[in-house]
Amino acid sequence: MHKGKGMKFVGDSRISAERKSQIPKDYSEYPGRTEAFWPNFLLKEWLVGAVFLVGFLTLTLIHPSPLEGMADPTNASYIPLPDWYFLFLYELLKYQFASGDYILLGLLVLPGLAFGALLLAPFLDNGPGRRPKQRPVAVGMMILALVSVIFLTWQSVHVVDWEARGEANKPVPESEVAVDTEHEGYAAYEANCMTCHGAELEGGSAAPTLVGIEYTAEEIQTIAKEGTGNMPAGLFTGSDEELEQLADFIISVNESAAE
Known part of the structure; x- marks a missing residue:
């Protein structure tokens, strides 16, 4: 038997002699499925962001926010409302099962379960597929959440007379009338x-x-x-x-x- 025949020498016994090279895989075999981050991918991201920003600014000019007047502490009939992104939670408190004796259910339990479920969705449905039909649990929970938020928000906005609220809370001009504080009345x-x-x-x-x-x-x-x-x-x-x-x-x- 010749010296060294059938033997493999490695510098570290923990590393296999059959270890492959660490050269990155050549993705050129997948044309159209990969691209350079700079400038190709980043330029697309900037273009999408610019279109969204222009659209958002256009909406704010066409349909301004229904701003109201200064707060009036003497107005006991005024009903304050939360910002639009919390209107769905405000509407939830109008239902019998989430108000009155069950107010804690509407304030803490139901919102906590809903947001907690969305946080756990990736862990409850961790399949390898990325298509919606391959992720039924996560997709179903997200659709249910979107439908619920949109419906409750629409219900809350639909019953509020925003123009009347704006008119009712307009600042009152200062009076120039001289009031006789010494009058008996x-x-x-x-x-x-x-x-x-x-x-x-x-x-x-x-x-x-x-x-x-x-x-x-x-x-x-x-x-x-x-x-x-x-x-x-x-x-x-x-x-x-x-x-x-x-x-x-x-x-x-x-x-x-x-x-």
């Missing part, structure tokens, strides 16, 4: 009416202005006791004498404004 106005109608009777988003009205003293007293329009009855809690003083105060302010 001012205390009754301050205790019963100022919260909604303002310190200078200028009104607000919750109530109209009292400057420029053409009511008699009797009509003002009737409205203060029985209400009118969006104003409910029973808001005035003073005596009959204070009611007369209130009516006289409002009339005096209008008379001074007319001069």
